[in-house]
Amino acid sequence: MEDIVTPRRGGVVYLLAWLFLGCALGSVITLTSDTPLINAMLFAIPMHLLYAFAAGYSAYYLCRAFPLGGRRAGSILLVMTVAAVVSxxxxxxxxxVWNALCLLxxxxxxxxxxxxxxxxxxVGLGMLLYGFAAAVHYLVTEFxxxxxxxxxxxxxxxxxQEAELRMLRTQIDPHFLFNSLNSISALTSMDPKAARRMTLELASFFRQSLGMEAHKKVxxxxxMVLIRHFLAIEQVRFGERLRVQESISAEAAACLVPPMIIQPLVENAVKHGICNLPDGGIIRISAHRAGSVLQISVVNPVDEDMSAVRSDGHGIGLTNVRQRxxxxxxxxxxxxxxRREDSFxxxxxxxxxxxxxGE
Structure with missing residues (x-):
């Protein structure tokens, strides 16, 4: 009963339904006997309103005591049948009793x-209405x-998804951090300005990645700001071997994406592409909006062996992105x-x- 009557609208609908049934019973009594309509209504309507609460609460607690799936269907049916007959x-x-009071x-x-x-x-109508109340309670409970x-x-x-994002951040290639720190250490004596620039880029990269944790979409x-920090760090390591071309439309830049969804792809492009090519190459990042679809592409040069491995789908970063x-x-x-000719x-x-x- 509580699940039905607690909401105001549900309680009003529930009482109106019983009031309608009371009027219907009063009309039947008048049509099948010599009882005046007002007498029949005075008998039927109060009875139905009282039975609405009595049967409703009884059915509610029985449904709670005998939930569907918690007991055998036969035992539930037997209990409800006995309860309906008694009711x-x-x-x-x-x-x-009510009619006797009216005859005083x-x-x-x-x-x-x-x-x-x-x-x-x-008696028959009471049994049917009790069964109806029990069915309604079961439906409401299951809903x-x-x-x-x-x-x-x-x-x-x-x-x-939040755990995946945290895991992804912890899965950032440790070699990236170690190599960056080693490069900073080497540059400290050779090129202090480059070492300082690399340190600032590294700090900006991790600050940006940590700031994305609070957002479901960015x-x-x-x-791309995060990716540029990452590439700036890698360019200090690889120098002219690493070149980047961006083609990001304004409409695409305004679209929402899961945070750090492209960064693993760019990281793979450096690790499995540029890192294995003596002459390096160009990483091409493009994004365009076509109606209701956002299209993003990351292309990098690779040697033949590495392209074969990645095209078979063995990359952790690719699997992670697909799952997210x-x-x-x-x-x-x-x-x-x-693979696309000499690129991936x-x-x-x-x-x-x-x-x-909206997101």
Whole structure:
């Protein structure tokens, strides 16, 4: 009863339904006997309103005591049948007492004759209404349970995504940090200005990555700021061997993406591409919006052996990105990668969302 009556609208609908049934029973009594309409209504309506609370609360507690799936279906059906039969006869008893009060001296005009046929109708109707109340309570209980389960699943997904982001940050290639510190150490005596610049870029990179933790989505422009810090650090290490070309449209830069979704791809491009080529090469990063779709591409040169390994899908970064896209967008996003002549490319498609459209 609590699940139905507690909300104001649900309580009003519940009482109106029982009031309608009371009027219907009063009309039946008038049509099948010589009872005046006002007498029949005075008998039927109070009975239904009283039974609405009595049967409702009884069914509510029985449904709580015998939940679906918690007991055998046969035992639940037996308990509800017995409860319905008892409620039907108690309802008849209440009706008889109420009718007797209406037949007291001074108010005899409000009473009526309860025939055996009417008694059977009241008992049968009481059983049906009790069963209906129990069915409603079971439906409401299952609906609330399903809704709570959905909320718990959603919370679990959000927690999993946050954990994935934290894990991704901890999975940043340790060699990146170690190599950066070693480069800073070497540059301290050779080129202090370059060492200072690299130190500042390294600090900016980790400050930016830590700042993304509080957001479920960031703009592609913010993601590119992090990537530029990363590439600036790597350029100190690789010098002219590492060159970058960006092609980011203004519409794409305003779109929301999961934080640190592109950084692993650029890191792979340096680690598996530029690092293994004596002459280095160009990393091309492009992003464009095509209607409701955001298209992102990262292309880098690779040697033949490395391209074969990555095209088979053995990259941890690629797998991580694919899982995060699936968790954030389900089937609406996708990632594809493979060798393109002497280069390796990764293409991401996802829904184009902006701050105004919501995350």
């Amino acid at each position: 039907g006869f108690l309802w008849l008893l209440m009706g008889s 001296p001074g108010v005899k005009w409000s009473g009526m004759v309860i025939t055996p046929q009417l008694s059977a109708l009241i 609330v349970r399903a809704k709570n389960a959905e909320q718990r699943e959603l919370q679990s997904m959000l927690m999993a 703009t592609l422009g913010e993601e 896209l699936s968790g954030a967008y389900k089937h609406e996003a996708g990632i594809h990668w493979g 490319g990764v293409d991401i498609t996802m829904p184009a969302q902006t701050g105004e459209e």
